């Protein structure tokens with residue numbers, strides 16, 4: 247695998263550690279961290295700092311009466327120590343564990359999205375969404391702006407746009423100020439995981455007409 251060059255911004259890792267990211271972005275961060283030692287190490291630092299904050303914070307309120315006892319009684323048998331408690335979902339081919347989980351460990355069910363592009367929406371939550379995109383080699387995604395933030399992570403192949411070149415594991419962070427035209431590299435289809443927290447703004451008429459249908 248080629249080396250990952252485009253990472254999750256540190257403030258986003260901090261927000262993820264604090265549980266403050268939209269669920270649709272969480273999947274991309276989890277997928278990238280599963281492939282990137284550097285971001286995994288940075289995330290562990292944030293989680294450690296967050297844990298220290300929680301330990302030093304004053305308790306919110308004393309537990310009343312026998313609440314503590316009753317709560318403890320309801321807990322299940324002793325759990326595995328940290329780390330072994332939750333086995334991360336297994337990778338499935340090009341799909342990192344969190345994506346494989348969202349696919350219910352089966353192949354994607356692609357739907358045509360125009361111009362040879364195919365997609366499968368994995369999760370939607372109000373205005374935000376996360377989807378798999380299949381872009382044939384050499385194919386462009388219509389240029390668009392962003393009402394909010396768009397995160398795109400490459401799973402197979404590569405794409406390039408005005409800001410750079412993105413291969414497997416790389417994450418592009420696009421914000422409101424960026425208008426770009428991603429183009430898949432020639433060769434194998436580019437498969438990406440893309441998450442948005444607001445609707446995209448397409449400049450040309452055709453994608454705008456198709457937008458409600460594509461639910462981008």
Ligand SMILES: [Zn+2]
Nearest residue numbers: 253254282285
């Ligand atoms: Zn990284």
